[in-house]
Amino acid sequence: MTDEHKPHAPAPMVDEVSEFEVLEIAVRELAIEKGLFTAEDHQRWTEYMHTLGPLPAARLVAKAWLDPEYKKLAVTDGVKASLEVGIDWVNSMPTKFGTPSDYCNLRVLEDTPTLHHVVVCTLCSCYPRPILGQSPEWYRTPNYRRRLVRWPRQVLAEFGLQLPEEVEVRVEDSNQKSRFIVLPVRPEGTEGWTEDQLAEIVTRDCLIGVALPRPGKTANDPRPVRPALKPYHH
Amino acid sequence: MSKPHYDREHHAKKATGIGDPQCFKGEAPPPKFKVGDKVRVKDLPDIFYNRAQVYTRGAPAVVAELVYESPAAEDESWDNTENVTWFYSVIFKQKDLWPEYPDTFANDTVETELPERWLEPL
């Protein structure tokens, strides 16, 4: 590993406000003073953000595993299928026209025993926030975005996922207005499980496609967590 | 710079209760391509902005789905929303994108979405 690719050394803990913090406050206050939005608008969006996370997407997958009709709906109309797990891509958010950045066109990518999907956005880091929450840091890195479309099996192996050659790896480059989640194959050893039990093993990483669900595994693989200087608590 | 009759709420008025890209439904001319068509990505000039990845240029692909109608990103980015077009989900063979991609994994693919102006029949 070259120095360039080591995680950055932590910024020195100085008891001073950062230029990022200053500029953030300045922009927000100016926008409010000029009447572009209100403090209440900002607060309402923050409250909306607090409602987000990967659970609705996990539940969508669990339901699709249990109900073939629902699976058909999920694969053909992800936005409609989201309603049954409590996510309205148009009206759940304060705008009532979707979130600006995520649009309203969820596509659910169905894996089979011979097809595995994995999602990237090579141009930025588009991600289905309304149903999956905020994207992980690694998903936003230029490194993941550079390499996944060209060396997907190497990158997946780094995430601990090695797939046999008879499985087609399909990289979904999420570059326009659609947003994507992966619907993995239901793993063996889950016969007779309830929707709640199934949803527990559908982790965020499974929904991006860098991991496969398996009984007993209810969390993403452990990875280093880069701490914030002044962390935001959801 | 703002247009003479710019209305900040014009998108909200169009999309409220409907969503985006749903709010552009029915505005595009009839699609030129259908599912299964073989296409090639054009190498149009990269002037200022677009979302047609350079790695796809000139590569053959198959249309997998007509996904929605919307202005192309290069227009909508300046809030020009008059020219609505079909967007296609297209699938490339990895072998057609990267010369060094191993033969062992010849079935591997990449899927992405492109507006009609970036595609030509093959």
Added chain:
Amino acid sequence: MSSNIRQKVMRHLELCGQVQPALHEETHAPAPDQIDNAHFRAYTRMSHDVGGEPDVPIVWEEKEEEVWEHNTFVTCEVLAWRGVWNAEERRRRQNVDVGQTQYLGLPYYGRWLLTAARILVDKQYVTCSELSDKIDEVRKRYE
């Protein structure tokens, strides 16, 4: 205090030299005959278009979110909610218009933040001096 400012300026100029993208050809405002069409394309490439560029494996990390990062994301979404920009304009400004050095050099939400400031000035909601005065005022609150 002016000598302090001068020291900062000198350190800044030195650091600017060091954070330039590594170029492997002579540059610095070449004459037109030195830029063929391939070079024109390379210099005008969109900084966001990184798919397929070679890179080496890194440690995949999760990250805690800074308060300012959260607030920046919300500000950008609310600016779009209220029609100051649409998400496509935001994506262009923060992923392409910022240029290669800022694109690769700043944190993800650092680019969002600079772009949010920029849109207020570009669309004449705020003058550049108002923005400058506001930044100065906020800084002083923390001194």
